Amino acid sequence: MSAPLGLIAGLGDLPVAIAENAVATGQGVHVLRLKGFEEPRLAGYPGSVVGLGEVGAVIARLKEAGCRDLVFAGNVRRPNFSDLKLDVKGAALLPKVISEARRGDDALLRVLVGEFERHGFNVIGSEQAHAALLAPAGLIAGTAPSKADMSDMEVAARVASASGALDIGQACVVCDGLVLAVEAQEGTDEMLRRCASLPADIRGRSGARRGVLVKRPKPVQERRIDLPTTGVSTVELAAAAGLAGIGIEAGGALMLNRAAMEQKARELGLFLYGFSSEFGAGG
Secondary structure (H helix, E strand, O other): OOOOEEEEEOEOHHHHHHHHHHHHOOOOEEEEEEOOOOOHHHOOOOEEEEOOOOHHHHHHHHHHOOOOEEEEEOEOOOOOHHHOOOOHHHHHHHHHHHHHHOOOHHHHHHHHHHHHHHOOOEEOOHHHHOHHHEOOOEEEEOOOOOHHHHHHHHHHHHHHHHHHHOOOOOEEEEEOOEEEEEOOOOOHHHHHHHHHOOOHHHOOEOOEOOOEEEEOOOOOOOOOOOOOEEOHHHHHHHHHOOOOEEEEEOOOOEEOOHHHHHHHHHHHOOEEEEEOOOOOOOO
């Protein structure tokens, strides 16, 4: 019998999809839901709730369950470190966590990955746990992007790569060559809501869609934990902002409920397009 997948889970569709896939493929799963970010749909799986600072408890429970492969998935806000309830291992790790957190999210994530690897776990990415989530290359749904759309996508891909290199965000919106928004700590959904509130003359609208949202990994990031994710809500919010479509880095970003995303894109008149990792590198 194969060892169950260890899943340290926050909120959202991603950890649910991974847990469902692990059970469907026969591997099984042991889910540790993070306190304060417990996804209700994961309550029925084997596992328990653990605090963010209970590093020793997490390691012990995963080992007791026989887990070897470990995946982190789901939405979790960066904590106030002074408020964390720590066990012995958490307290020992805290100074390094705080030090690396000042350098950005990626540095912080690398500390966490390294700690679990040090205790013998094989930390894998969400796409390794559920390969079907990865965005494919080329046109995914909708009408093929126009020359203007491709130009906007290229600019957005270049800007997202530059801001990602500074560990800022993973997404950008461009319309007619103008940068309308760059994702920061608020996340993609809030960035798209900002776009929807911009003056109508600098963005598209239903029936006359313009502009593209691009999501791609940060060049510096720890891909095993924080690959960019899209879902049905991404399509809906992009449509509400008047955008013509969404560009997603093929093989570098996740699509949750892909069939539903494709259907929603067709309903709302948006395209979904998977671009290569080299796209936007020139210029």
